[in-house]
Amino acid sequence: MTEVAAMTQTAALTARLPDAQTVTAVRHWTDRLFSFRVTRPKSLRFRSGEFVMIGLMGDTGKPVLRAYSIASPAWDEELEFYSIKVPDGPLTSKLQHIRPGDEIILRPKAVGTLVLDALLPGKRLWFLATGTGIAPFASLMRDPETYERYDQVIMMHTCRETAELAYGRTLVEGLKDDPLIGDMVGGRLLYYPTTTREPSAQMGRITENLTSGKVFADLGLPPMDPAQDRAMVCGSLAFNLDVKAVLEGFGLREGANSEPLDYVVEKAFVGDGI
Ligand code: FAD
Ligand code: A2P
Numbered sequence: 001m002t003e004v005a006a007m008t009q010t011a012a013l014t015a016r017l018p019d020a021q022t023v024t025a026v027r028h029w030t031d032r033l034f035s036f037r038v039t040r041p042k043s044l045r046f047r048s049g050e051f052v053m054i055g056l057m058g059d060t061g062k063p064v065l066r067a068y069s070i071a072s073p074a075w076d077e078e079l080e081f082y083s084i085k086v087p088d089g090p091l092t093s094k095l096q097h098i099r100p101g102d103e104i105i106l107r108p109k110a111v112g113t114l115v116l117d118a119l120l121p122g123k124r125l126w127f128l129a130t131g132t133g134i135a136p137f138a139s140l141m142r143d144p145e146t147y148e149r150y151d152q153v154i155m156m157h158t159c160r161e162t163a164e165l166a167y168g169r170t171l172v173e174g175l176k177d178d179p180l181i182g183d184m185v186g187g188r189l190l191y192y193p194t195t196t197r198e199p200s201a202q203m204g205r206i207t208e209n210l211t212s213g214k215v216f217a218d219l220g221l222p223p224m225d226p227a228q229d230r231a232m233v234c235g236s237l238a239f240n241l242d243v244k245a246v247l248e249g250f251g252l253r254e255g256a257n258s259e260p261l262d263y264v265v266e267k268a269f270v271g272d273g274i
Helices: 003-016 131-140 144-149 162-175 206-211 214-219 237-249
Strands: 020-030 033-039 051-057 063-069 078-084 103-111 124-130 152-159 189-195 229-235 263-267
Touching: 020 162, 033 162, 063 078, 063 103, 063 131, 078 131, 124 131, 131 152, 131 162, 131 229, 152 162, 152 206, 152 214, 162 189, 189 206, 189 214, 206 214, 206 237, 229 237, 237 263
Parallel strands: 124 152, 124 229, 152 189, 229 263
Antiparallel strands: 020 033, 020 103, 033 078, 051 063, 051 103
């Protein structure tokens, strides 16, 4: 092949993989969940809690892109993602096979409602998540600004089974030894993981544990109060709607980037038929 032909071919390949980033690490947590890290494009600026579009080139030569919360904090040199594996999913049926050195597509534009700027100041910040909905909070719980703004941070994460809690548990348990923010986090991050379909130390849906008052009793906290408590919610549409009703019951009001208030919500995924 001539040099010109080789360059043309390289250019064509680059054109087919716009915004390519290199996978640096992959960890499988269960047969349905994995996390991975990729290089971070210099042009990407984001606020912890936001999401971007990532994907792979499809068989037809068109990119298959999906929304993904960035699970790493804004200060991290790389980007981390926490992903479901949907057996027939257009993206994740393939994405689950990535290995270090592979490339993925990442559009360097971050957006989202789960950002500190969308909430009023307060004393406590509650992260309420099911399943992969913990991803934006994996970012926020590693951001020093979270602890600058709030005295206490409570991470409630609920899954059907214990194994599905492993990513979050590993992250939370490692934070106290984190050289960058370990001292700042100290004892101010309270972790409340529960399962709903497998017996474990703490059980029950987040909605039940909030309305019954069990989580407040277990953690030694007063019930939610709009004068002091702020919340961020990320799960299925049904979960988000039910949690919203519970938060409104405590008197909290939904905020947004344009109007910061007491809580914000984002879908962890778009469900079948929704
Ligand atoms: P899709 O065709 O996209 O989905 C097929 C079906 O699988 C869906 O209809 C739904 O029933 C189910 N499903 C999809 N995603 C999930 C999930 N995360 N948990 C449980 N069931 C699911 N996914 C992540 O894994 N991690 C993230 O951080 C993440 N962040 C998101 C942020 C936003 C704002 C939105 C809207 C979605 C996010 N998703 C995330 C979902 C993601 O965009 C894709 O839906 C997912 O990667 C599956 O892609 P797919 O093409 O394989 O299947
Ligand atoms: P449950 O096992 O009682 O349905 P899923 O895997 O279906 O997305 O659910 C993830 C977790 O979220 C499960 O523990 C599930 O509890 C819980 N969950 C699902 N829907 C709701 C809801 N509407 N309100 C509160 N928790 C929910």
